[in-house]
Amino acid sequence: MTAHELLTSGLEQLGQHDPQAVDKLLAFSDLLLEKNKVMNLTAVTAPLEVVTRHFLDCAPLACYAAGKTVIDVGCGAGFPGIPVAILSDAKVTLLDSLGKRIKFLQEVIDELGLTGTQAVHARAEEFDHREEFDLATSRAVARLNVLAELSLPLVKVGGYFIAMKAVGSDEEIEEAKNAITILGGRLERVIDYTVPMSEGRKSRLVIVKKIKSTPAKYPRRFQKISAAPL
Numbered sequence: 001m002t003a004h005e006l007l008t009s010g011l012e013q014l015g016q017h018d019p020q021a022v023d024k025l026l027a028f029s030d031l032l033l034e035k036n037k038v039m040n041l042t043a044v045t046a047p048l049e050v051v052t053r054h055f056l057d058c059a060p061l062a063c064y065a066a067g068k069t070v071i072d073v074g075c076g077a078g079f080p081g082i083p084v085a086i087l088s089d090a091k092v093t094l095l096d097s098l099g100k101r102i103k104f105l106q107e108v109i110d111e112l113g114l115t116g117t118q119a120v121h122a123r124a125e126e127f128d129h130r131e132e133f134d135l136a137t138s139r140a141v142a143r144l145n146v147l148a149e150l151s152l153p154l155v156k157v158g159g160y161f162i163a164m165k166a167v168g169s170d171e172e173i174e175e176a177k178n179a180i181t182i183l184g185g186r187l188e189r190v191i192d193y194t195v196p197m198s199e200g201r202k203s204r205l206v207i208v209k210k211i212k213s214t215p216a217k218y219p220r221r222f223q224k225i226s227a228a229p230l
């Protein structure tokens, strides 16, 4: 099976039929794998695995992003932010503390013509756009209690923070409940899903609604956040 066939089938299983999105995602995959030869962007090196481990893993988030302003906290090489930008009409801000990754993502944005998407080099806890986003997303950046302090301050009251986590993250979620409450959030749902075309591999969305403003003293400096998580 080709990457094109795999991606088309996987997206169809999610109810998404968009040939242009398939082409854009595969163009992104080419850029990613090419650049990955000279800089560390992803551990995944096979085109079919880029489709399953990155694109189809992240694609279910797109339906939560429709029509929203989204910030992807610690986007790395663009996950989940780039698939979300391509598979929805969201305005996506890709945020990462590593300048080289942001430079690569700016090239991707320019090459694919992703108007409405911006790449920003900053640390989440220092990014001065408090309560401006409808949705903050994040995958593989930190434990949930730490991630909540990096992400929830950026979300508007009434908006959402959705963390992509492993299905075995029950203890981590339990541990983060206090942080979520202090930061103005409410754990709304945990959704486990089977990643299409991935031999039954499962992934999880932890959905937190922002119900109150985050107290002004958060986020703290990163050293404090990690040394004494809420």
Ligand SMILES: C[S@@+](CC[C@H](N)C(=O)[O-])C[C@H]1O[C@@H](n2cnc3c(N)ncnc32)[C@H](O)[C@@H]1O
Pocket (backbone or CB within 6 Å): 073, 074, 075, 076, 077, 078, 079, 080, 095, 096, 097, 098, 101, 122, 123, 124, 125, 138, 139, 140, 141, 150, 222
């Ligand atoms: C393991 S990578 C995951 C990248 C991507 N989200 C993915 O799932 O493939 C973690 C990324 O988070 C970024 N990061 C860690 N702490 C951060 C912070 N406080 N603010 C912004 N980015 C951060 C790192 O630079 C790195 O690119």
